[in-house]
Every structure is written in C-alpha cells, then in structure tokens.
Amino acid sequence: MAEYRIRHCERQLEGGIHPETHKDLSTSAPCVFIDDPKRLVFPIHFSGGGPGESLVSIGDTVSQGTPIIKCRSGIIHVASRAGKVIDITDHAITHPSNDVSASIIIEPNGSKDQSYLEPLVWPFDADTLRDRAIEAGILGLGGAGFPSFKKWSDGTQTLIINAAECEPYLTADDTLMRIDTHSMIRGACMLSQTLAIKTIVIGIEDNKPEALEAIENALKESRSDCFFDIVLLDTKYPSGSARQLVWLTLGIEVPTGSRSVESGVIVHNPGTLAALSRAIDGKPITDRIVTLTGEALTTPKNVIAPIGTPISYLIEATNTNPASLASITVGGPMMGYPVTDFDAGITKTTNCLLAREVEIPPESPCIRCGACATVCPVRLQPQQMVFALKGGSLDRAIHEGLTDCIECAACNAVCPSHIPLAEWFRLGRFEAREQANEQRLATEARERFEARNRRLERIAQEQEAKRAARKAKTADALEKARRAREESA
Amino acid sequence: MIKRPDYPPMDTAIVMRTVLIALIPGIIAMTLFFGVGVLLNITTAILTALACEALCLGLRKRPIHPRLTDLSAVLTGVLIALALPQAAPWWLVIAATASSVILGKHLYGGLGQNPVNPAMLGYALMLISAPVAMTTLWINPLATPDVATAWSAYLGQASDAVTGATTLDLYKTEFRSLTAIEASRNPLFSQAHLGLIYGYEWVALAYLIGGLWLIYQRVITWHTPVGLLATLIVISAFFSFDPDTATPVWVHLVAGAGVFAAFFILTDPVSGATSPKGRLWFAIGVGILTYLIRTYGQYPDAIAFAVLLMNFAAPMIDHYTRPRIMGREASVKGPGGQS
Numbered sequence: 001m002a003e004y005r006i007r008h009c010e011r012q013l014e015g016g017i018h019p020e021t022h023k024d025l026s027t028s029a030p031c032v033f034i035d036d037p038k039r040l041v042f043p044i045h046f047s048g049g050g051p052g053e054s055l056v057s058i059g060d061t062v063s064q065g066t067p068i069i070k071c072r073s074g075i076i077h078v079a080s081r082a083g084k085v086i087d088i089t090d091h092a093i094t095h096p097s098n099d100v101s102a103s104i105i106i107e108p109n110g111s112k113d114q115s116y117l118e119p120l121v122w123p124f125d126a127d128t129l130r131d132r133a134i135e136a137g138i139l140g141l142g143g144a145g146f147p148s149f150k151k152w153s154d155g156t157q158t159l160i161i162n163a164a165e166c167e168p169y170l171t172a173d174d175t176l177m178r179i180d181t182h183s184m185i186r187g188a189c190m191l192s193q194t195l196a197i198k199t200i201v202i203g204i205e206d207n208k209p210e211a212l213e214a215i216e217n218a219l220k221e222s223r224s225d226c227f228f229d230i231v232l233l234d235t236k237y238p239s240g241s242a243r244q245l246v247w248l249t250l251g252i253e254v255p256t257g258s259r260s261v262e263s264g265v266i267v268h269n270p271g272t273l274a275a276l277s278r279a280i281d282g283k284p285i286t287d288r289i290v291t292l293t294g295e296a297l298t299t300p301k302n303v304i305a306p307i308g309t310p311i312s313y314l315i316e317a318t319n320t321n322p323a324s325l326a327s328i329t330v331g332g333p334m335m336g337y338p339v340t341d342f343d344a345g346i347t348k349t350t351n352c353l354l355a356r357e358v359e360i361p362p363e364s365p366c367i368r369c370g371a372c373a374t375v376c377p378v379r380l381q382p383q384q385m386v387f388a389l390k391g392g393s394l395d396r397a398i399h400e401g402l403t404d405c406i407e408c409a410a411c412n413a414v415c416p417s418h419i420p421l422a423e424w425f426r427l428g429r430f431e432a433r434e435q436a437n438e439q440r441l442a443t444e445a446r447e448r449f450e451a452r453n454r455r456l457e458r459i460a461q462e463q464e465a466k467r468a469a470r471k472a473k474t475a476d477a478l479e480k481a482r483r484a485r486e487e488s489a
Numbered sequence: 490m491i492k493r494p495d496y497p498p499m500d501t502a503i504v505m506r507t508v509l510i511a512l513i514p515g516i517i518a519m520t521l522f523f524g525v526g527v528l529l530n531i532t533t534a535i536l537t538a539l540a541c542e543a544l545c546l547g548l549r550k551r552p553i554h555p556r557l558t559d560l561s562a563v564l565t566g567v568l569i570a571l572a573l574p575q576a577a578p579w580w581l582v583i584a585a586t587a588s589s590v591i592l593g594k595h596l597y598g599g600l601g602q603n604p605v606n607p608a609m610l611g612y613a614l615m616l617i618s619a620p621v622a623m624t625t626l627w628i629n630p631l632a633t634p635d636v637a638t639a640w641s642a643y644l645g646q647a648s649d650a651v652t653g654a655t656t657l658d659l660y661k662t663e664f665r666s667l668t669a670i671e672a673s674r675n676p677l678f679s680q681a682h683l684g685l686i687y688g689y690e691w692v693a694l695a696y697l698i699g700g701l702w703l704i705y706q707r708v709i710t711w712h713t714p715v716g717l718l719a720t721l722i723v724i725s726a727f728f729s730f731d732p733d734t735a736t737p738v739w740v741h742l743v744a745g746a747g748v749f750a751a752f753f754i755l756t757d758p759v760s761g762a763t764s765p766k767g768r769l770w771f772a773i774g775v776g777i778l779t780y781l782i783r784t785y786g787q788y789p790d791a792i793a794f795a796v797l798l799m800n801f802a803a804p805m806i807d808h809y810t811r812p813r814i815m816g817r818e819a820s821v822k823g824p825g826g827q828s
Contacts, residue, residue, distance in 0.1 A: 014815070018495055243816065256816040362555060364501050365601030368758040369708075370765075371497045378815040383763060384807065399825035401814045414496045416504050417601075 002185075002219045004228035006212075009203075011248050015377040016236040017410045019168045019334070021207065026171045026293040029301035031179055034317050036081055040308030041345030042068060042104040043093040047307075048145035048348050049075030049137070054104055060085045063113035065284055067135075068104055073147045074134045077348075080286040080306035083108040092341035094311070094330055094350055103345075106308065116282040122190075126152060129194050129280075136279030137348070141288060142173070142269030143331055145349040148276070152195055157264040159197050160249060161188055161273060163204040163211065164233055164240030167332030172291045172351045173270050175302040177211035180274045181218040187273030189224040190280055197266075200228050203249045207235045237334060238408040242267045244377050256404055271351075285348055292318050294355035296325060305346060312342035314353055329354040334409045364417040372411035372421060378404050382411040382421045389428045394435065402428050497707045501600075505560035507708050508753065511699035512567060515749065518695035522688035523575040523628040524651075526639040530570040530582050537586040538566030545595035561600050565589050568608040568753060572746065572793070573615070574626035576634070576642035576652045581622050585611040605800040606760045609793040616788065624789050627655045630688025631676055656686055656744040658789040660736050668733045678740075686744050693748040700752025712768040713761070714751035720776025721747055728784075741783070750775075750792040760800045767803075767810035774799045774806075 045051040049071035056068045062079040069077040083106045091103035117135055120128060130149040140146045142162060161184070165173040177184060188200050204212060212230070219228055231249045233239045243254050246265050254260045260267050275285050286306060293300040298319040305314060312322040322342045329336040331352055346353075372382035380401045388396035402425060409422035498504050519527045542562035546553050569589050573582060592614070593607030594600070616623045626642070628634060632651045634642065642648065653659065656677060677687050703709045721741050728735040741747065746754070755761060755772055762771040775795045782791030813820040 247815070253816050255818075256814065361500070364555060364559065365599065367501060367504070367561075367601045368761075368763050369497055369504065370710075370758060370763055371707075373764065373812075375496065379812040380814060381764060381811065396825065399821060400811070401821065404814045404816065414499060416497060416499050416501045418500075 002189075002222040002224045002226060002228055004216075004219045004230060006216075006230040006232065009231050009233045009248050011251065013234070013236050013239050013244060013248060013377060014379060015375045015410065016238060017375050017413050018235070019237055019413060021168045021235070022293070023169065023171050023174070023207065025169065025295075026291050026300045026302055027174065029299060031175045031289065031302040031304065033304045034309070034314070036108045036110065036306060037309045037313040038107065039086070039310065040080060040083070040106045040108060040306060041091055041093075041310060041343070042077060042079075042106070042308050043091070043095075043345075043347070044069055044088075044102045044104060046093050046095050046101055046347070047071070047077045048139040049073045049077070049147050052077070054088055054102075056085050056088075056104060058085055058088055061109075062106065063111075063115040064286055065115040065117075068106075073150070075137055075139065075147050076135055076284075077137045077307075078284045078286060079106055080308050081106070081108040082111045082113040092344040094339055094344040094347055096337040098338075098340055108306075117279075117284065119282045120280045124194065126154065126194050129191070132279055133276065136275070136284035138272060138275055138279055138285065139348050140269055141271035141275060141285075141348060141351070143335070143349050143351055145347075148268065148272055151259075151261050151266045151268075152191070153261055154195065155264065156195050156197055156261065156266050158199050158201055158250060158266070159188060159192050159195075160201045160203055160245060160265060160267045161270055162240055162242065162245055162267050163202050163208070163215075163270050164245060165208070166205060166235070166237045166240035167334055167336075167352075168237070169293050169354050170291050170332045170352045171293070171302060172289045174208050174211050175291070176271050176274060176289050177208070178214050181211075181214040182221075183274035183277040184270045185215070185218045185222055185224070187275070187277035187280075188268075189222065189226050191266075191268075191273065191276060192226045193224075195266075198227060200226050201249045202228060202230045203233055203239070203245045204230065205235045205239060206232045237410060238377055238406070241377065241406050241408055243406065288346075288348060288350070290314065290346060290350060291352040291354075293352065294329075296320070296355035296357060307348055308345040310343055310345050311339065311353060314346070315342065315355070320355070325355050329356075333358075334413070335407060361418045363419055366417055366419055369416060371414045371416060375410040375414050377408060377410065378406060380405060382425070385428070386419060386421050386424050389424050394428060394431055397428050398432055403432055405429060493705055494707055501561070502559040504708055505564045507706050508564055508703065509560065509567060511703045511706075511708075512571070512696075512753065514695035514699045515571065515692060515753075516567075518692040519571065519575070522630040522633055522692060524634040524639040525636050526575045526577075526628065526634065526642055527571070529579075529639065529643045530573060530575070530577060531567055533579055533582045534566035534570035534586045535563050536566075537583045538562040538569075538590050541587050541590035542595075545591060545599070549595065549599070551599070556600060559600070562590060565594065565607050569611050571749065572608060572612050572754075574623060574652075575628040576626040576639070576647040577622060578626075578645040578647070579643055580645070581615060581619060584619075585615045587611075588614045601759055603759055606754060606757045606796050608757075609754060609796045609800075612793045613797060616793065624654060624658065626652050627789075629653050629677070630686075633688075655789040656689060657736070657740065657783065660740050660744065661783070686740065689743045693743045696748045696752060700748070703752060703756075709752065709756040710765055710768065712765050713755045713772045714748075716769045716772025717751040717755055717776045717779075718742065718747065720773045721780060724777065724780045736784070741780070745779075745783070745790045746792045747779075750796070754792065754796060760803065762803045762806040762810065764807065764810045764812055766812070767806045770806050770810060771799055771803060774802060 050073045052069040052071035061084050063082045066079045067076045068079050086107045087105040090100040093101045133149040138148045246252050246260050252263050254263050287304050290305050291302050315322040327338040327340045330339050368383050385397045385400045405425045411421040566586050569585050589607040589611030593610035594603050597603050634651045725738045725741040762768050778795035779791045808824045809822050811820045
C-alpha cells in the first residue's frame with residue numbers, strides 16, 4: 001500500500017468565481033467506447049507539439065500506432081486506427097481560428113493491425129522515458145498540449161496531479177480518474193521514480209467524491225514507495241489553473257515569466273499520466289476521453305474516442321443532429337472556443353465538446369466597478385487593461401500586467417457591462433507575443449550585425465598593426481643600411 | 490437569512506437600481522425633516538435627466554434604448570436632487586441636472602467616460618453661478634415646511650421662516666463668536682436628542698443604513714466610506730482640542746453631506762480610483778480637502794469641490810496603488826507604456 005494522506009487545502013484561492021458546474025449532465029451516463037468513424041482527421045501543424053511534417057503519403061496503409069506526423073518539438077503523432085491514408089489536403093481543424101490547414105485523412109479499415117513500441121523494462125533512466133514520451137506523442141491532455149517531456153527536469157521535488165477540473169461542464173478528468181485510476185497512479189509513480197521525486201500531490205476539488213474514492217482504493221493496492229498528498233480544494237474556478245494549483249497545494253508562487261518547472265514543480269493532468277503509463281507498455285496515444293455535454297445534446301455523456309474523430313460524428317453519438325447546432329464549444333464554457341465546421345477532427349487536447357445556447361446580452365460601456373478585479377486570481381485589474389487595449393495601447397496593457405493574465409475568463413463572468421474581457425486579453429497577449437518575437441529577431445539581427453562589425457574592425461586593426469610592424473621593420477632595415485653605408489663611407 | 494451575493498449585480502441597470510433602492514431610507518428621512526420639497530426636486534431632476542439623456546443620445550446618434558433604460562441618468566438625477574438645497578426653485582434643479590448630464594457626462598462620451606463626478610460637477614457649477622440660491626435656501630429641520638410652503642419654494646418664493654444657510658455654515662459663521670457651550674443652547678444643536686443635530690442625525694443614519702446595504706450587496710466596498718468618514722473624524726477630533734473655535738466632530742460628520750457622500754457620491758466608480766487601496770487613498774484625499782475647504786473656505790460645504798479635485802488625481806492614484814500581481818516581487822508603480 002502506498003503511503004498517503006488526505007487534507008483540506010488551508011489556502012483560499014484569491015478571487016475566483018462559483019459558476020454553476022452542470023457536471024452531473026455528463027456523469028449520469030456511463031462512459032462508453034464509440035464505434036470507429038468513417039474517417040479520421042489529423043492536422044499536420046495543429047495536432048499539438050508545434051508545426052509538423054507528414055511521415056506518410058496518400059495511399060499508404062497504416063496500422064494503429066504507425067507514426068504519421070513528426071512535430072518540430074520532436075513529438076510524434078500516430079494513426080489512431082488502422083486504415084488507409086486517403087488524402088493529405090487542407091481540411092477544417094479544431095482550432096480557435098476556425099481555419100483550414102493541411103491534414104492527413106485516414107479511412108479506418110476495421111482491422112486490428114497494431115504497430116506499438118517495445119515495452120520499457122524497469123529500471124530505465126529519465127532520458128529513456130523522455131524518448132518514449134516523444135515517440136508515444138505524450139502531450140498535456142488537459143487542454144494546453146504542452147509536450148510533457150519538456151517539463152521533466154532533474155531536481156524536481158514535487159509532481160502535482162491536476163485533478164481539480166474546475167471548468168464547469170467538464171468531466172473528462174473525473175471520468176478518467178474513476179475508470180482508469182490505476183494507470184494514472186502508475187504513470188505518476190513511474191515518472192516520480194525516474195526523476196527521484198518523493199512527493200506526489202493530487203489537487204482535487206471536493207465535488208468529485210467518486211474519483212477520490214477510486215484514488216484511495218488504487219493507492220491501497222499500489223506498491224509504490226512514493227508519498228501521495230491528496231489536497232481537497234474548495235470547488236472554485238479557476239483552482240485548476242497550474243499556477244493557482246501550485247500555490248494552493250504548496251504555497252509556492254511561480255514567478256512571472258517562468259514555468260512551474262523552474263520552481264521545482266511538475267504539473268500534469270490525470271489523462272497525461274495515464275497515457276504515460278500506457279506508453280511505457282508500448283502503446284502510444286490513440287484515444288482519449290471526451291466529454292460530450294451541454295443542454296443542446298440529447299444524451300450527454302463521456303466517450304472514449306479515437307484521436308481524429310470528426311466532431312459531427314461525436315455529436316451524432318449523443319443522438320443529436322449536428323445540423324441543429326450553429327456552433328459547438330471546444331473545451332469548457334470559460335476557456336473554450338467555438339468551432340463552426342463540424343468536419344474538424346478532435347485532437348489530443350480536445351477534452352470537451354459543449355453544445356448549449358447562450359444568450360450574450362449586448363455590451364455596454366465599462367463603469368470601472370472593479371468586479372473583474374475582485375475575481376481575478378492573479379490580482380490583475382482587467383478594467384485598466386481593457387481600457388488600454390481598447391485605446392490601442394498594447395504597451396500600457398502590458399504595463400498593467402497583461403502578460404500575467406491566465407485567460408481564465410472569470411472577469412467575463414462577472415462583468416455587469418458584459419464586456420468580453422478575456423477575448424480582448426487573448427488577442428492582446430497574442431499580439432504581445434508577436435511583438436516580443438519581432439523584438440527578439442530584431443535584437444538578434446542587430447547583435448549579428450554588431451558582431452560582424454566588431455569582427456571586421458578587429459581584422460582591420462590586425463592588418464593595420466601588421467602593416468605598421470612591416471613598415472617599422474622596413475624603416476629599421478633602411479636605417480641600418482643607411483648607417484652601414486655612412487660607416488663604410 | 491438571505492445569503493450575501495458572491496459578486497456585484499451582473500448588469501449595469503441592476504447596479505444602478507440597487508443604488509437607487511439604497512437611497513430610499515435617506516430620501517424618506519430627508520422628506521420627513523425637510524419637507525416634500527425633496528420629492529419635488531427628485532421628480533424634477535429625474536425628468537430633466539431623462540430628457541437630457543435622450544436629447545444627447547439623439548444628438549450623438551446613439552441608440553436610445555439600452556442607455557436610457559440603464560437607470561444611470563435616473564441615478565444622476567436623484568443624486569443631484571438630494572445634494573441641492575431642499576427649498577431650491579425648479580429652475581435651479583433643472584439647470585443643475587442638465588449641466589450634470591450634458592456637461593458632466595455626455596460631453597465626454599456618455600456612460601463610463603466622465604472624468605469627474607457628474608452630480609458634483611452640476612452642483613459646483615450651480616454654487617458658482619447661483620451662489621445666493623445655493624447658500625440660503627436650506628431648510629431648517631426645526632421648521633419643516635408644510636406642502637404649501639414647499640410648493641411655493643419650488644416655484645421660487647421660499648419663505649425666510651423655514652430657510653437659511655446650511656447647518657454646517659451656520660455653525661462656522663454665526664457661532665464663531667460663541668463658545669461651544671453657548672452654541673449647544675441653540676435648539677438645533679441641543680444635546681437633548683441623541684446629542685446630535687436635530688433631524689440631521691436621522692438623515693445620516695438613514696443614508697448609513699442604505700450604504701451598509703450597498704456594501705452587503707457588493708455594489709461598493711468599505712474602503713471609500715471608511716476612508717472619508719475616518720479622515721473627517723480624525724482631523725476634526727485632532728482640532729477639537731479647542732472646542733470654542735473648531736467645528737466639533739459630530740457636526741462635521743452629521744451636519745453636512747458627509748455620510749451621503751461617503752456611500753453615494755465618492756463611490757462613483759467611473760471617476761474615482763479603481764483598486765481597493767486606491768479607493769481608500771481617494772477617500773482620504775477627499776476627507777482632507779473637505780476639512781480644509783470647510784474650515785478655511787467660504788463655501789457652505791466642501792464635498793463637491795473635494796470630490797472634483799480628487800477626480801483629477803484618480804488616474805495618478807491608480808498608477809501608484811496597483812495590487813501586487815501574483816508571481817511578482819512587488820507591484821508595478823507609476824505610469825508606463827505609451828498612452
């Protein structure tokens with residue numbers, strides 16, 4: 001039995017809101033596998049892990065697990081089902097831009113062909129595990145899609161399992177913890193033992209008693225010597241934001257501009273750890289749990305779906321006609337984004353498809369009431385930031401703290417003027433990143449230019465010195481010769 | 490037990506409505522002690538405010554519907570009406586309200602754009618342009634006028650029997666020659682009832698109740714009222730070591746617009762400082778200026794000028810009172826970025 005304790009979080013989330021959770025909508029039905037769709041879509045550049053390149057050609061036959069995309073970060077995405085590559089073309093993607101992008105289209109053929117990796121045999125070192133995570137395409141499955149191996153630095157003290165799932169409607173993590181508890185615990189233990197992490201913290205909101213019970217049972221059966229510190233959090237949004245969770249569970253404020261890893265903490269989603277556990281056994285990520293929920297769906301539920309399954313197919317799986325929906329939210333109601341083309345396929349980060357009709361009241365002017373500031377979990381003053389952004393001053397918004405915004409959209413939820421604050425901040429942060437990139441490139445170019453100038457100058461100086469030396473030598477020789485002539489004369 | 494809401498009301502119109510509801514106890518107390526002139530003024534001001542709002546929206550080619558119905562104009566009207574002398578003639582109320590809404594609000598771009606408090610701007614303008622009406626038409630609560638008297642005052646024939654200078658002014662000018670003991674012999678300042686000023690203590694109490702309810706409803710925070718009232722108390726208590734020359738604490742606190750302003754005027758979020766700490770400093774600034782202008786200035790009350798002056802300082806206060814952002818060593822101070 002692994003050693004563990006359960007404690008109530010002694011800290012209170014600063015700011016935050018209590019939205020209606022609506023979680024029972026999707027948890028009342030059991031989680032089911034869905035039948036394979038007729039086609040699977042894998043965007044080459046937007047599958048997570050950065051832009052990539054295709055490893056297959058049209059007409060290729062692939063097995064389940066065959067690498068099909070290699071990303072710039074190294075991450076490899078595999079075919080989630082055996083079948084045939086019928087096309088590589090621009091296709092609708094699951095992305096906030098609602099754009100099309102080059103995608104691999106696979107038609108599953110129903111065969112059980114598998115092409116998995118060799119299971120890793122304990123003991124293995126951290127590098128082996130990193131390589132495995134790359135080959136198995138392990139990304140943050142909570143929604144960010146950050147390549148997991150990049151977080152695994154030596155000298156990490158704590159692994160936090162982010163089981164808060166504070167977004168309303170979402171129950172994918174909750175479901176995973178109920179049905180796949182052992183994989184999650186095993187993945188966490190393997191990672192911890194490889195990186196010599198002693199403590200594993202599980203941050204879980206107190207509205208998931210079933211998951212908590214499952215975790216307790218799994219820990220009682222586990223033979224790991226890791227210490228599990230289960231922290232019960234008050235149900236409050238956004239306690240599951242990485243920075244907020246690190247602070248709530250450990251009291252560490254991750255400094256601005258750095259990642260939690262730099263503070264000695266790794267934060268992982270339960271799904272990521274379960275996927276890691278399977279990757280160690282040789283199975284790359286081919287499926288994920290997706291919450292299909294919202295009042296507009298006839299039978300909301302959680303499903304286990306192959307990566308690449310078209311959204312329309314999943315909507316149909318809830319006995320709902322996709323044509324009856326104008327758009328669907330990918331992710332939760334707070335941080336999700338609308339997608340209008342249901343041909344797009346789900347990616348590894350698609351944790352929820354939310355269909356509901358929300359009436360957004362018309363926006364009115366900001367009266368600076370400050371409600372947004374009171375709910376901001378990072379103590380920003382959104383009213384000041386949006387004022388700067390609407391005035392076209394990105395600099396001033398950054399000065400007010402725009403780059404510290406976690407885009408949780410708690411401010412949106414309480415604004416009496418119904419201003420889409422978070423959308424402004426998302427846009428502003430995007431522009432700020434672009435600007436920083438441009439600045440970096442400019443600085444690099446300038447530095448190169450200056451280095452070249454210095455080099456040329458140095459060469460010129462050396463040549464000058466040589467020339468002077470030669471001149472002096474010649475003068476010397478001439479002088480000597482003159483003296484010799486005078487003496488001989 | 491009604492649960493305290495987690496957040497302020499989630500609609501601008503409901504915010505305004507909540508403030509209006511919170512004003513009801515004050516309005517009732519004012520009417521009881523100063524006569525129905527208060528209600529006449531409020532009605533006139535509301536109608537004027539709505540007319541001006543509609544006119545401006547029309548001239549600015551803005552949709553009338555959402556803005557006119559958000560009650561912000563109504564609130565401005567009620568606030569200015571409560572701030573004006575209770576025996577003010579109709580034209581004064583109309584002029585004050587019109588300048589509040591047109592000059593104080595729409596000239597700058599309407600709701601949310603005003604750099605200064607519209608009600609106080611209208612009040613200050615009237616104080617400068619109609620000084621006699623603004624300083625002599627205050628009702629003496631010992632002589633609450635009947636409906637007929639209030640009506641004739643509204644039409645411009647105020648009776649000298651019921652009007653005079655403000656109580657605050659009265660204490661400063663007429664009692665300058667008296668000792669504190671002598672002053673307290675005046676029935677207005679008699680210690681017989683609660684040891685306060687006749688009528689005013691009930692009005693202040695009514696506003697206090699409404700204000701506390703606003704805090705409970707999370708429409709305002711404690712910082713602003715506490716900042717103003719505490720500053721007034723501390724400064725006037727300090728100078729009260731010589732009760733014969735200084736205006737006592739309770740007169741400062743209750744006689745003027747102190748409590749009303751602390752909860753309903755300074756709390757205008759648009760023109761004030763925006764962070765909790767900033768609101769505290771804003772209110773302290775108003776408190777200091779109010780005391781100074783009341784003591785050394787020639788005006789009957791000083792809240793309006795103090796608020797307007799601090800409105801101009803609000804952006805600077807905002808620059809120096811930003812909260813420390815999570816993950817940073819210290820808060821960002823000072824202006825920054827290209828404006």
